Amino acid sequence: MSSFLRPxxxxxxxxxxxxxxxxxxxxxxxxxxxxxxGATLGTSYLGVGAGVLSAIQALxxxxxxxxxxxxxxxxxxxxxxxxxYVAAFVTALVTMSVLGDRLPVWIFVLYLLALAGAVxxxxxxxxxxxNIGLYATASISAGFGLMIVVTLRRGREMLAAAGILGIxxxxxxxxxxxxxxxxxxxQLNTLALAVLPTVIGVFxxxxxxxxxxxxxxxxLVQSTxxxxxxxxGMLASEELARLDLAAEDLLESVATGRTALKLxxxxxxxxxxxxxxLRLHLIEGRRETWLYHAVSESEMLGKSVTLSDKGSLxxxxxxGQRDGLLSxxxxxxxxxxxxxxxxxxxxxxxxxxxxxxxLPNNQIPVPIVITTTDVPRNRVDPAIWASISRVGRYSDSTxxxxxxxxxxxxxxxxxxx
Amino acid sequence: xxxxxKERDRLLQRTARFLGLxxxxxxxxxxxxxxxxxxxxxxxxxxxxxxxxxxxxxxxxNRTLLWAILGIVSGLAALVIVRVPYDTPPSASLGTxxxxxxxxxxxCFAIVLVSxxxxxxxxxxxxxxxxxxxxxATVQTAALSPTSLAIILxxxxxxxxxxxxxxxxxxxxxxxxSIGRAHRAERQASETEAQRRQGARLLHDxxxxxxxxxxxxxxxxxxxxxxxxAAEDARLLRQLRLGxxxxxxSSGPYNLTxxxxxxxxxxxxxxxQRFGRMGLEVSWHGTGQVLLPSDVLDAFLLSLAECxxxxxxxxxxxxxxxxxxDDATTVRAMxxxxxxxxxxxxxxxxKFGFRExxxxxxxxxxGNARLFSSPGSGTTxxxxxxx
Numbered sequence: 001m002s003s004f005l006r007p008x009x010x011x012x013x014x015x016x017x018x019x020x021x022x023x024x025x026x027x028x029x030x031x032x033x034x035x036x037x038g039a040t041l042g043t044s045y046l047g048v049g050a051g052v053l054s055a056i057q058a059l060x061x062x063x064x065x066x067x068x069x070x071x072x073x074x075x076x077x078x079x080x081x082x083x084x085y086v087a088a089f090v091t092a093l094v095t096m097s098v099l100g101d102r103l104p105v106w107i108f109v110l111y112l113l114a115l116a117g118a119v120x121x122x123x124x125x126x127x128x129x130x131n132i133g134l135y136a137t138a139s140i141s142a143g144f145g146l147m148i149v150v151t152l153r154r155g156r157e158m159l160a161a162a163g164i165l166g167i168x169x170x171x172x173x174x175x176x177x178x179x180x181x182x183x184x185x186x187q188l189n190t191l192a193l194a195v196l197p198t199v200i201g202v203f204x205x206x207x208x209x210x211x212x213x214x215x216x217x218x219x220l221v222q223s224t225x226x227x228x229x230x231x232x233g234m235l236a237s238e239e240l241a242r243l244d245l246a247a248e249d250l251l252e253s254v255a256t257g258r259t260a261l262k263l264x265x266x267x268x269x270x271x272x273x274x275x276x277x278l279r280l281h282l283i284e285g286r287r288e289t290w291l292y293h294a295v296s297e298s299e300m301l302g303k304s305v306t307l308s309d310k311g312s313l314x315x316x317x318x319x320g321q322r323d324g325l326l327s328x329x330x331x332x333x334x335x336x337x338x339x340x341x342x343x344x345x346x347x348x349x350x351x352x353x354x355x356x357x358x359l360p361n362n363q364i365p366v367p368i369v370i371t372t373t374d375v376p377r378n379r380v381d382p383a384i385w386a387s388i389s390r391v392g393r394y395s396d397s398t399x400x401x402x403x404x405x406x407x408x409x410x411x412x413x414x415x416x417x
Numbered sequence: 418x419x420x421x422x423k424e425r426d427r428l429l430q431r432t433a434r435f436l437g438l439x440x441x442x443x444x445x446x447x448x449x450x451x452x453x454x455x456x457x458x459x460x461x462x463x464x465x466x467x468x469x470x471x472x473x474x475x476x477x478x479n480r481t482l483l484w485a486i487l488g489i490v491s492g493l494a495a496l497v498i499v500r501v502p503y504d505t506p507p508s509a510s511l512g513t514x515x516x517x518x519x520x521x522x523x524x525c526f527a528i529v530l531v532s533x534x535x536x537x538x539x540x541x542x543x544x545x546x547x548x549x550x551x552x553x554a555t556v557q558t559a560a561l562s563p564t565s566l567a568i569i570l571x572x573x574x575x576x577x578x579x580x581x582x583x584x585x586x587x588x589x590x591x592x593x594x595s596i597g598r599a600h601r602a603e604r605q606a607s608e609t610e611a612q613r614r615q616g617a618r619l620l621h622d623x624x625x626x627x628x629x630x631x632x633x634x635x636x637x638x639x640x641x642x643x644x645x646x647a648a649e650d651a652r653l654l655r656q657l658r659l660g661x662x663x664x665x666x667s668s669g670p671y672n673l674t675x676x677x678x679x680x681x682x683x684x685x686x687x688x689x690q691r692f693g694r695m696g697l698e699v700s701w702h703g704t705g706q707v708l709l710p711s712d713v714l715d716a717f718l719l720s721l722a723e724c725x726x727x728x729x730x731x732x733x734x735x736x737x738x739x740x741x742x743d744d745a746t747t748v749r750a751m752x753x754x755x756x757x758x759x760x761x762x763x764x765x766x767x768k769f770g771f772r773e774x775x776x777x778x779x780x781x782x783x784g785n786a787r788l789f790s791s792p793g794s795g796t797t798x799x800x801x802x803x804x
Contacts, residue, residue: 042589049581053574060570064563181452185514192443192517196436204432204582211424212589218420219597223604237611241658244614247624248654254631255648261640263631272632275625282621327420334424383419 041212043205044101047151050201051093054144057197058089065137072135073128081121081138088114089145096152103152111149112161115142119165123172130177132169133187139169143194150201162198169194214300218330221298225322227290229315229414240281247274289314291347294326304333304342309349313366316411317391324390325368325407331384332375332403344373359410368392368407375403421593425586426529429579430477433528436575437473437488440521441466447514448499454511458499465495469522476529482536485526489543492523496550503553512555512564519547520571527572528579537576544572617657619715622722623691624650630695642694685741688722692737697729703741709748709804716782717748717802720775724752724798727771732756732796747801755795761788775800 065082069075092111096103122139129135143165150158173179173187224231250271253259259267291314295301317325332345348369359365368391377398388394392409445466448454454462472488499515500507523543530536552565627643627650635643689699709717721739728737734756742749775798776786784802 041592042585045588046581046585049577049585052581053577056573056577057570060566064566067563181450182509184450185447185453185510185516188443188447189513189517192439196439200432200436200439203435204428204578207428207431208582208585208589211421211428211586212593215421215424215590216593216596219593220600222597223601226601227604227608231608237607237614240611240614244654244657247628248651248658250631251624251627251647251651251654255644255651257644261635261643263634265634268632268634271628275628275632278621278628279625282615331420334420383423 041216043151043208043212046205046208047096047101047148050147050150053197054089054141054147057144058086058141061137061141068135068137071129072125074125077121078125078138081118081125084114084121085118085138085141085145088118089148092145092148096149101152103149108149108153108157115145115165118142119168123168127176131183131186132173132176133183133190136169136190140190140193144197146198147201150198150205155202155206158198158202162195165198166191166195214334217299218334221294221301221330222323222326224290224294224297225319225326227293230288230312231290231293236281240278243274243278243281247278250274288312290322291315291325291349295347300333301329304344305329306344306346307349308346311350311352313349313352313411316366316414317409318411321391321409321411324387328384328387328391329370331381331387332370332372335381335384343375345375346371362413363410364413365392366409366411368409370403370405370407371399372403373400376401377403421586421590425583427477429529429582432578432582433525433575434473434477436521436528437523437525438470440517440523440525440571441470441473444515444518444522447510447517450514453508453514454499455501455508458501461501462495462499465491465498466518466522469495473525476526482530485529486539489523489526489539492518493543493546493550496523496547496554500550500554507554507556509556512551512562515551515554516564516567519551519568521575523547524568524571524575527575528582531576531579532583540572540576544569547572614657619718620650620653620657622719623687624654626691626695638695646691646694685718685721685739688718688725691722692725692729695729696735697725698736699725700736700738701741702738709802713782713784713802716778716784717750717800720778720786720800721750721752723771723774723778724800728752728754728756728796732758743804746804748804750800752798752800753795758790758792758795760792761790 062082065078072078088111092107095107119139119142122136122142123132126132126135143162146158146161146165169191173191177183179187250259250267254261254263263271289309289312291309292307295305295307314322314325329345329347333343348371349366352364352366377396380403388405388407392407394405394407396403396405398404445463448459448462468491469488472484472491475484476488496515496519499511524547527540527544530540548561548565548568551568552562555562555564623646627646630638630643631647685701689701692699725737725739728734732754734754737752737754740751740753742751771786771788779786779800779802782802784800786801787799788796789798790796
């Protein structure tokens, strides 16, 4: 009967949660923009670095191989392993640069197969020597060769590939000859050399990505510092726009007769809820301060910071004070050695005390209290104190074995503005 | 930049710790294999390896170079002690066993030390020292053994890794900051956009009224009138979406008035039409062309619409008169009906939301409203706004 369908999203309840998964739309949007222009936020450069490291190691492996040429029972097989490895390595590098930092699954699989072939040929060549650890060359380089795709494939896939390579080495070492005091160290070294480069590569890339993500989050939130005293935030404006569009669709469908009058109850209730939401957005939108938006839009702060600012006093801070407060909170939350530790922080602004003494220029003091959990007083970075001192005069103490900071922030009286 | 530099240092330190601990542990396992090294040397080496591991851990906690230097010294000391006594040849696999210590356990400090020239000198010296010590511990001492070459390789790879990682960060940072700038612009734009949409209150007023009618399934309104109203509101919303800030007026395609000021007459006409569709006939008297700043106009029209809505709901008549007059300083609207009226003393202003929605709105823009009524003789509201 009705041709008008309910929009996919309810803006107040956010029911049909595109947004429930993943980070806040701010970061997601920025990341989308960043990747849309083919930029990879530094990881592609990191990938080139991995290529350089692998190339240096390959040179070392080749020279070792050349010096051992005469000891090989089948030097040609080992040479074929090298040819295969170098060909695969160069092809992969060229393909990746041509495709613009993308590595489709089938190319990745082909590359892995080529590496596996090189490892197999190398093992076949040195098998009669009964000392994999001492004579393996191309197969070790294959472990380094995995590193060049570490920025383009998921960490788990890379670790699995390295694990399979390690198992191949382990099996070969155990099956080919027995372990003595003379051979054990070189076998162990070889095993480690095959696996460690990829593991370290995954470790570094993860750390790097985390760092970039965090910095991006911080920079995006930083833009709230220049917001007016009350702002609607990035979400509210989008939602208002979407509500307007939904209303337009509904009205249009009524106007053109697609939706018959009188309306069926379902469409009528859609109209009712649209009206309610629109009304709420029109009147409620501008009650939040920059600090609220900063906390709610940030992936990192949103999880662990609770803000209580009943009088919307945060809006009174000037941009230097805002910057100081935001970076102090940011530093307190990010300055943790163990990323998994659940640090929490709560920020309380106000209430403004009745004035005891008159301040010059009729300014008013806003008390700000930062209480934390799991932040030892003696581990606080000096940069945090520098940031806090930009907000105002402060005193710090310990509360339930964690840091507490009381700041007296002097702001202009809003009545004068 | 300051914050990301700190994060970069932390990443470098963590990477160094990871690599260093791996190398140290591998050497420790190799040395633990019976026969690789004399037992006395093994026992004497262990404290140095443990101290080295401590340095690896501490380097990520403490930003001073002290731990890196202590780590290098204790690592080199371990390399010296493990070879004792020097007058007898080493065991066949000793060199290979301590290679991970030299190539990763100590070389990992290169990752955090490549940031300045003086530190690179330290890296080179420590690299040469560890290579020579491993060379001493290997059986073939003619030229550089493959094991010693591996030590050099380890130092080179660590140094390149450290350099490359630090060089990647500023590149990433530049991208991030340009995204940040774009985001700030977007935030400002979104703020402006939200203000524009919220500022289009008059438009939303009529849209909300229509939606409310639809919410009651459109009962009590002629379908044709409702359809016409819906079409008009949809058109206004489309204009808003496409970037214009329409005030509900049915003028031609060209708006010749200054942006800041909107003619009152045409807007009044649309208010009249809206109430006409809902069953209240509004008659206009007086000035048709008054120019008002848009915020004043908004407040004026919203108040006017509120008064007419009260007439429609409560007066019991279907006709209202609006008289617009203006002088040099003020625009005045008088809304009169001949309905049931009410006793001002009995019924509080607040009853009809009058105080909030009419007086409040007008006072915001410097205007005022007065209400006159008595039971049985209709109601008159005078609205005033400054020009």
